[in-house]
Amino acid sequence: xxxxxxxxxxxxxxxxxxxxxxxxxxxxxxxxxxxxxxxxxxxxxxxxxxxxxxxxxxxxxxxxxxxxxxxxxxxxxxxxxxxxxxxxxxxxxxxxxxxxxxxxxxxxxxxx
Amino acid sequence: xxxxxxxxxxxxxxxxxxxxxxxxxxxxxxxxxxxxxxxxxxxxxxxxxxxxxxxxxxxxxxxxxxxxxxxxxxxxxxxxxxxxxxxxxxxxxxxxxxxxxxxxxxxxxxxxx
Numbered sequence: 001x002x003x004x005x006x007x008x009x010x011x012x013x014x015x016x017x018x019x020x021x022x023x024x025x026x027x028x029x030x031x032x033x034x035x036x037x038x039x040x041x042x043x044x045x046x047x048x049x050x051x052x053x054x055x056x057x058x059x060x061x062x063x064x065x066x067x068x069x070x071x072x073x074x075x076x077x078x079x080x081x082x083x084x085x086x087x088x089x090x091x092x093x094x095x096x097x098x099x100x101x102x103x104x105x106x107x108x109x110x111x112x
Numbered sequence: 113x114x115x116x117x118x119x120x121x122x123x124x125x126x127x128x129x130x131x132x133x134x135x136x137x138x139x140x141x142x143x144x145x146x147x148x149x150x151x152x153x154x155x156x157x158x159x160x161x162x163x164x165x166x167x168x169x170x171x172x173x174x175x176x177x178x179x180x181x182x183x184x185x186x187x188x189x190x191x192x193x194x195x196x197x198x199x200x201x202x203x204x205x206x207x208x209x210x211x212x213x214x215x216x217x218x219x220x221x222x223x224x225x
Contacts, residue, residue: 033213033214035216040219041218041219042116042202042216042217042218042219043155043202043204043214043216044216045213045214045215048213088154088155090154090155097143097160097162097168098143098206098208098212098214099145099157099160099170100145100155100157100214101157101171102147102154102155102156103154104152104153104154105153105154
């Protein structure tokens with residue numbers, strides 16, 4: 001079973017708007033990561049937030065982590081057509097070997 | 113520096129046939145992983161390896177075997193393919209250390225008829 005649940009499953013917005021995706025998970029984690037997948041391609045790492053961090057920024061990306069609620073959010077500001085992709089959260093649960101457990105993903109469509 | 117490569121890119125098998133998927137990385141990473149992704153789903157871990165000569169089961173290991181004879185290569189085998197194994201298979205690798213991210217290959221699309 002997959003640990004992460006992502007919400008919404010699909011999101012369609014206009015170019016220039018902000019996009020927010022949410023992820024919930026079940027067990028204690030070392031870190032939580034967000035990946036992007038363009039159609040038919042492999043996953044590309046976007047950002048990693050450690051369990052003792054609450055917020056992290058990278059360019060137009062902002063990630064928050066609330067370990068008490070076991071949830072995270074990814075905000076993409078000033079969206080562009082090139083941001084159209086599926087976004088996955090992945091948790092690195094405590095226990096070693098850096099095994100990631102992925103959510104089902106959010107399909108983001110940016111309309112020009 | 114090619115990163116993580118996978119061969120083949122696409123394969124069609126008949127039920128009962130066998131095949132091996134090859135993953136290679138040139139980043140000297142210790143850890144390697146095989147995932148499968150079914151339509152509309154996230155990735156699920158099949159098997160993984162924490163070093164040359166070691167392998168371990170992931171979330172969905174049944175019907176698959178793996179080998180890590182060389183540090184840079186991680187092979188995934190299907191002994192007797194079933195239609196339920198139709199999927200896209202991704203390999204990934206990473207260095208040790210809990211802050212490390214995984215680097216993914218481009219995927220192998222497998223269709224079992």
